[in-house]
Amino acid sequence: MSTAEVSVDIDQDWTACGQCGVLLYRKRFARLAHVCPECGWHQRLTAPERLDHLLDPRSGRAVEPGPTAVDPLAFHDRVPYRQRLAAARAETGLDDAVLVARGTIAGRPVVVAVLDFRFLGGSVGTAAGEAVVTAVDTALAHRLPLVLVTASGGARMQEGALSLVQLAKTSNAMAAMDEAGLLTVTLVTDPTFGGVAASFATLSDVIIAEPGARMGFAGPRVIRQTIAEELPEGFQTAEFLLEHGLVDDVVPRGELPQVLGVLLAAGSGHPAPEPGSIGDSSVGGADLSGSVGGSTVGEADLAGAGPAGGPTVTDPDLLAPRPVEEVLRWARDTARPTVGDHLANWCDGFVALRGDRAGADCPALVVGVALLGGRAVVVIGHRKGHSTDELVRNNFGMASPAGYRKAVRLMRLAAKLGLPVLTLVDTPGAHPGPDAERHGQAHAIAECLRVVGGLPVPVLSVITGEGGSGGAIALAAADRVLMSEHAIYSVISPEGCAAILWRTSTATAEAATALRVDARSLLRLGVVDGVVREPAGGAHTDPAGASRLLGEAVRHALDELCALDRDRLVAGRRARFRDLGGISAFDHGRLPGTGRTGE
Template sequence: MNATRGPAVDRSPSDWLRCPSCHTLVYRRRFERAHRVCPGCGAHTPLDAARRLDALLDPGSARPLTPTATVHDPLRFEDLQPYPDRLAAARAATGHEDAVRVALGTLAGHPVVLAVMDFAFMGGSLGVAAGEAIGTAADAALAGRVPLIVVTSSGGARMQEGALALMQMAKTSAAMAELDEAGLLTVTVVADPTYGGVAASFATLADVVVCEPGARMGFAGPRVIEQTIGERLPEGFQRAEFLLRHGLVDAVRPRGELRRTLAVLLAAARRPAEPDRPEATGPTRAAGVGDGAAARPEAGSVESVESVGPIGRPAHEVVAAARDPRRPTTRDHLAYWMDAFVELRGDRAGGDCPAIVGGLGLVEGRAMLVLGHQKGHTTADLVRANFAMASPAGYRKVVRLARLAEKIGVPLVTLIDTPGAHPGIEAEQQGQAGAIAGCLRVLAGLRVPVVAVVTGEGGSGGALALGVADRVLISANALYSVISPEGCAAILWKTREQSPAAARALGLDAGSLLELGVVDRVIAEPEGGAQADPPAASLALRDAVLETVAELASLDPAERVASRRRRFRAFGLPAASDAAGAGIGTGRVREDGDDYRDSDDYEEDSA
């Protein structure tokens, strides 16, 4: 038993108990080994704070923290019984002083501060003692420069403490803001239920919000909402799965997988970044990452960019190759690249766009935040991903994850493959133009290394939203253009049949883009293109990304930002060579580090 364990709670002597959800009999010891999750229906029954601390922290690592003493019964409150009597009963029943327990410890070897709410203590209500406990946890995380994990389960603010309880929402939110400013990762694990003042403060302010299956979270409870609006609520309203679909949380994880998920997040946020492997029993792959991709093979030899590429290839063939549905998607690349990965979803404003996929993970032991457009290999895949045409929610997700990369100091890698931003009515109503502009502004100012890779179709502003980077790489058979050839032909030639001519005129192939300085490096594809050998193509991209990130990581962050801004400031100016000398990439990088800036040099080496 760990030091976190409180006094033993009286239990039934029976070896069997009945699941409160499916009502089947469950062997008690099996139930407890599964952290009180029903093996039949999967229902997650309440877990007290002591068990929760034991389940998440490494054995023997917990060191309890005692919050500063707070006032008791500030209002001399009395309803059916005096408030002090309610407190005494809750303490006797749980063995806790209040609704939150805090401990320093390690999780999979990573130092962490863990604060756990216990619903059994007066419904996990947020009073002055609970608020001070969250503040104490944040202070400890700040002092130790370690992440903070909070497990929530609460009915809301504690009514018996009046306005002082209300003030705890501001206190805990301010504490989370300090951790933001310090660049420390914060994670909320939402247990059932999490309502009111807790949901409207520290619970939803964390960088990552993970829910247990079926957990409810919201500001007002469903009964209050139904009585207020006089309408029946939809099935599953405010449940974890509902919240995930609406972009309000990052993930839903069964209790047995929480420790593994948290270990990956902690490894990715570790400072300074070190090669690391979170605990695992075999090859790791985040749920939902692959599009049917095979297990990741060893990297094979890939022809150099000098021998493979679109140089001299008809532009309309480049367009066809870039759009080939067999090319690896972002999810495929994640499956091939990642040692471990946690997908992060949602814009936290009511939407989760399937056309943008992103998350935190480790690539060859290096922490990265990777995000990109998601297409698909079948019609059904494409429809589910909206043909990789992102909505405003998708671009808001990009901004949220980019800011997370900045906060915890990990490189950002973006994978571009889209025909363009979604042009629908709802997208315009929700501010599509402003959402794209927000991406451009945020990516331009990130202090962490930013690498963009055009892996397929780079269409218009919807692609550029992920393309403001220190270095822009492009696959040999990819394209990047201000408009689709068909759209250009329809507008300027007055017929879509002239799209091959438009493709030639637009200079959208990798060779033309390299000469313009729009991209910095062309990544070779296997014979027959990426679609002929997706694993080899993906691993070639991974190696180029790792090399580029390592190069950028050595630069001063302020100079990195200034150089990135100079790069884009110089596009279209006649003094391109002077701009290049100021640190702006205007051509492919040779193995010896010299830039290709002269078209004659480029043609000679290509030959």
Template sequence: MTATMDAADSVRREPEPDWVSCGRCRMLLYGKRFTRSAKVCPGCGWHSRLTVRERLDALLDPGSAEPVEPAGSVRDPLGFADLVPYTERLDRARRETGLEDAVQVVSATLGGRPVVVAAMDFRFLGGSLGSAAGEAIVTAAEAALAWRTPLLVITASGGARMQEGALSLMQMARTSNAMAALDEAGLLTITLVTDPTFGGVAASFATLSDVIVAEPGARMGFAGRRVIEQTIGETLPESFQTAEFLFEHGLIDGISPRSELPQLLSILVGAAATPSEGWADGVADPVLRDPESLSPPGIEEVVRRARVPGRPTALDHVANWTDGFVELHGDRAGSDSPAIVGGLAELNGLPVMVIGHQKGRTTEELVRHDFGMPSPAGYRKAVRLMRLAAKLGIPVVTLVDTPGAHPGPEAERTGQANAIAECLRVLGGLPVPVVTVITGEGGSGGALALAVADRVLLCENATYSVISPEGCAAILWRSSAAPAVSAAAQALRVGAKSLLSLGVADGVVPEPPGGAHRDPAAASTLVRDAVISALRELHGRDGEDLVAARRARFRRFGSAEISPTTRETVK
């Protein structure tokens, strides 16, 4: 660790107490053991606050941290004094912490990869955001920009520093502009929320990161709990503004215990790294492109196989394909949808963004994931992840398996049609490779929202249609009887051979005999190899060329020159 950090750690360093009391459950804890466990209570999981030194030692590769010194800032711009002059408060905070201000900036490595870190220390005037703290955040962002590395911000703050008046308020815009510059440069930003994170920090750089992770129980919000209760005259629930509350409402990507943070952050930083050489070597392309090579079973059997719960789900595929996957959650607007999952992963050494519909194998799982029928929040989450992939310059892989978008009244009230339309528009214009595999049911616009791709592949027993056979039979045949449903499925041409002939699918991924549910692992490996082969073909293509070709592909559907026998024109 650096000399600066050593000095901070040595200031007022008192002997470690033999026993400490948990701040939540009041369990008596042996001091040295509590410290060794990163100050997490073994009984209730309460996470005690850490100093900057403790925080960086716990997260970063040993010995890798080097200080990044911010420029000087105004000391007491208002000549402020309350019960104690501001200058005296500053001097006391510096003596007690050994820090110049509330934010420490270092360059370091995390999992062997470079990163710039701006870490807040709540001991310094409650981690408040003043001119010096704002300068430190901006310095960290500028260092990340200069060195082309990810930025990790670790927050702990009560809000803006009142003693600096309007200049403190200006730090919100100052730091937000610095984060915007990293967005424009395509650099990954991560926020680790620790307890507490409030006010101007929460309403600026803390919530502008690409990925927001919180420690269990960490609180974050704009207004504090007491202020809100006094304003509305109501008592808020105990969980209000906690990490768990934020996660439930789609405002953060995840919650991670302190012991798991180094690995999680390492995977995230790695997802923005340069692809490993030879990431596609040795992978044979299994995709079938000649309709005549397919001998499907009857259409009723195809539809049945497409819906069998034992088929690999999106999360099954990700688990089979990758060693590291960080699922990202939330639409950042107050909700999440478990029917769409997505996140950053490395596929054979190639960083990718994987987004897919998620059903489940058991009834419990199906219910928990809304039977794979996304609400608007799911599609808005997907759009957020698509845009992140475009920012980082990494491919998007989408896995489609849904009966359709959620048809409920709440979905309509919250903008289902608009959410799907935005998916179509954003996905169609992404300047990165996009590969879609329809792995089960491809139901209507709810499926197409994730399928505006450069390469659209279909599993051998998957289906893709404007409406379900049952829905079509009920409307046009005015019957729900099996013969009508079968006739509708046949007429809609929902199977792989027909879709390949029509050019809607670019290729078909074979399945194990009898269907993917008979051997899910083998089925998943075939899909993986198909995806890698498609990405190998698209890798290195110019972003503008990709968008132009993708739009041209979909422009031709339904044009007069296309017929089932001239599918080459579609490709």
């Protein structure tokens, strides 16, 4: 049991926080959804309270599960099981531990199943298992997303093996949601242990947790009794789970409806994007319809753009050559806009997701679901930073195996929900070192390439700064690859090439020239399909303007890719990469994948 389980009653008007002990006015405490304003402690909610908090007002409708056996084992310990059931029903007003309802969250239709810890510790027996499966059946019948709110000690011992098999029953139901391509979300509340954690609770596409909520297979008491080991402080808490890649986020109760609204928009249909700007961005507060963060992008910035009038150049002859030293310096400038800057400027909403579900998260990769101009998109991007502290914290944008496994998880979610994938590449390369090797860096990159190559949804990739080696191509095996005007893309860093082939660090410029790392050369080779203009002087001189130009290019490209026949996407993507470097294309004076005449 939590040391801060419930508030302490003082009188009818006042109560005390169960964690910090501060006096709380009951009406204000209720308005705050039973979250202490002083310490942030989240008091447990009953299932009816939870539905009232999550669902839009007057939208909830109860869903009744089918009948199940009562006391199938005629179980009797200190108190007969039937007597325990009767007491729980009288105390809670519920038939069993799970309450199911249909309703809307942020206007989006959804099915919600909530476990109530008051009912025999939220334990799952035949009736609770049937209720969870009924929620799934309802979601399948109406093609709706499913939200599960967990609070449970695990399987119900008084029903023996019939309780145990509910793990398989509910897990099969979750698999049916996967097969139907319907979004599932778990909200972990305190506590969630045992068979619930080892079945439907952790099989959702997205797992979020309330602050301080605990989740694990074996609870502290079981661990202590089984192996006589005391757990360290904070073990199995939401924050511990987030650090170890086992949940996507820890979300305070007051923010849950907004976060769920963005996720449900991605999972339950969304309007086509409006022509014009990529979005009004409630996240970054930037106006994308002209002046962006004080910087106006004019017609001169778009000179030489593609035939659609956007900022993407498809003819390499329209790009001026630049000194290679300048190209390298501009591509790596820490003032260039990062993935976070772009998302803040472009998005109507963004929910970051975290973790590889195997014990780790990688800060060098940002992944999540974004709403861009009304279109839901899965975004995967390398994260560097602007300051030394940010760069160090994010491993300089060099992803670990956990990062690429996290990316694969999001790619598979995109395939399930039918969402396009946008990758933003800016990395010197995959993270090197003993830990990365021990955890299978090569395998993680290879699996990423295999999965992205076979995704049945549009994939757009943009090289925004550095595109280094396997760490970059893992996210860039796309239907269309764009490149920022002053970015670089190469099989190895120029410094590494100079050290190996020239055997001197002074030959970096010569190596960069020979490798053709610049956008103009790569467009001519057909490695990239278009180059996105940057403001005069480079993206680092006008980050907001650069982000606006890139956002316009992304919008145009997504519009085109999402209009393609999805049954032919995979074949076309694989053909694109097979053709690159083909000798017949050069023999005929054409460059593969571009339709342009080569030199």
